[in-house]
Amino acid sequence: MSPTPQRRPYVSRTASFASGADSPVRVLEECLAEIDRREAAVGAFTLIDAATARTAAEAAAKRWQTGTPLSAIDGMTVGVKDMIDTGDMITGMGSPLYDGYRPRFDSASVQGLREAGAVVLGKTVTTEFASSQPRGTRNPWDLTRTPGGSSSGSAAAVGCGMLCGGLGTQVVGSILRPSGYCGAYGFKPSVGGINRGGSLDFLSQSVTGTIAASLADAWAMARAVAERVGGDPGYPGLTGPLTLPPAQRPARLALLRTAGWPLLTSTARASLEAGLERLRAAGVTVLTSEDCPELAAVEAATAEAREITLDINAWEWRWPLGSYMARDAAGLSPSALERHARSNAMTQADYVAMLARRQAARAAYTALAGQADAVISVTAPGAAPVGLETTGNPIFVVPGSMLGAPGVSLPVLDDGGLPLGMQVLGFPQGDAGVFAVAGWIEDVLGR
């Protein structure tokens, strides 16, 4: 295999199905060929079912030929993060506690994908329970480095063309960070945007989202799911056009430096500054906390986003961690045991206090909405770190998670020749607007 993927011109493959310029069968075969070349080294999958995928791709191809596609993503080759149930594939949750676990039914997001005609090729590696313990996947751009997590396999596979799209989930930084590290497009919807039923994605600020090889596919994939199975119960679910919203130049962008700013590598910072300069040259005002008090208030309210998030998550993990402990404590990683101890040290009152801090941060963020069209940042302090022991620092992405905001990772920055994402955040329920701004930024900065 070639050691690094080509930086390919990311275009929507599904957009070429209607004209016949591309076909679900050809795309699937290209993905399978890439898997042959790279999967042994990358380790993005827990399971691949090429036979079932081929049957599905052929059916999709026929539908396009007869002008009866089920959706804009009919025939798209996708993978499913392995903590989201699939009725026909083992779902391992990144843990020996789920060895051989075979759900009877598809999760909501997988049901939505199948009803939209997507070709489910396999299950992609997740860290243990979509938390912090890595499970061996490597970054396709540099095999000595982490792909990020927890949606490690979806990001790595999409980043090197083994998949056109993958499902991911994010509660701390599990979609935008690995997407940034792997050169893929990541989309973390507003909280509640995509129905999480049938997955181990139950935390209050967690969302199911998409990772894809183009902005258009990241949007269309998520939107097709929400159209069919809605958002989380009680939420409207992702709305807006079924295909990528037209690019729209923002008047003002707010630069969210986050608590991670001092950690930003000089090369990553140079890449970001060069990008910002080109955005300014194209007529956009980039606000910083020095000239925007509302932005300063958001930075202050999210300065401890990581600690607040970890406490909220710990309490919300009382179940099922307690049940896991009762059944097989030896099957849990040190990281899971640590979270269990953290949860047991908390009371309901501690949790309520953390919810109040999160709510205050969200209120500050709402106040910023009148000042900027979107918020930008990076997805990590620099390129993916060397080593597979951690999934990298989430400090730049955890604020957006805590705020419940929709966000996109655009593969338009780099750090020493390795991918780094530009993070574009919107305001809750403004998911389509984020894509309009992100599309414009991509047009300006190039791919």
Add this chain to the structure above:
Amino acid sequence: MSPTPQRRPYVSRTASFASGADSPVRVLEECLAEIDRREAAVGAFTLIDAATARTAAEAAAKRWQTGTPLSAIDGMTVGVKDMIDTGDMITGMGSPLYDGYRPRFDSASVQGLREAGAVVLGKTVTTEFASSQPRGTRNPWDLTRTPGGSSSGSAAAVGCGMLCGGLGTQVVGSILRPSGYCGAYGFKPSVGGINRGGSLDFLSQSVTGTIAASLADAWAMARAVAERVGGDPGYPGLTGPLTLPPAQRPARLALLRTAGWPLLTSTARASLEAGLERLRAAGVTVLTSEDCPELAAVEAATAEAREITLDINAWEWRWPLGSYMARDAAGLSPSALERHARSNAMTQADYVAMLARRQAARAAYTALAGQADAVISVTAPGAAPVGLETTGNPIFVVPGSMLGAPGVSLPVLDDGGLPLGMQVLGFPQGDAGVFAVAGWIEDVLGR
């Protein structure tokens, strides 16, 4: 077996464990004896595990003897509605689609119960997917009648002493209605009050709650669970004292007639009116919509509560019904197929419109909070109807479900000698307050 249960003096059994006046082992054996007498006719259980329960009861008894109980409900004999996962018992969801389904782990509520020392004796019958299709359980007070649903087994078993408590769930009327029909105490918490993780209880206005043989046990059981596993992620979870809050006389109660008022039988109405007269005589003002515009507004906003709720539920059932259909449509009841058709006829926009109507009703209810200490009503238009084809009319209980309000069913009314519940509703997050008012009402009206 005797055809009807004795109307027993409902007292908290667990409250007698500390003094040694009662013991978990004796209570369990009494439940098992009652099961021997009645279960063949009533059919409240899908599964009973006496051996495991005896071991647990003996351990609890030792803890009480040594002054080291795990909680106020340590040693309480309980059942679990069969759509809530148990790691050691098959969970059938009231559907052949889940035949032999054996979860690996306990649900959150079962984890909480076990951590609190409760003795899980078995699984209790639920209608199909906790919806409307009955599964054969009979009312212990009259075997020709329905016990109500969907928490049919928990209500029937508690109503005749086969259990001291049971878990239930309510999205339309599935705790308060069967509790009323079976002469048990039902508690439907505020939305989010008890963690629903690991159950098929995922709808946006659904809650997990308790059915017990005393008001004290209904509260202590629910509170013990929330103390250990919290509420739904993002919610504070049930708070307040760990044992029954002291009784408190309300100054004003609002009589919520609901759209069901014209259906109330004359004998049920006479029982309610007699109860209201005694409450007035004890110094309480009973408001009606004629003299309280805020109450009139709530009655207007909830007049179509059933239709709004059924639409909201239908959309939220797109998943998993679509996956069930894909796997085994023949395993679904006509009622489930009808819900699937209803959900497919809806769009996201229809759903959002229904959420808005629910939100408007909740706002009207909030405005009522300043006018009354609690809201009272009945749990059904009369005694449980004859026949096992339906679970009775939910028209009196669905408004409280749609409002997300905490509610209690008190077995203090009757209709022709059969049990009927008085429904006491509070305001969201005011769960402990509902128990304080309900305790006072029970003191006044007797048991």
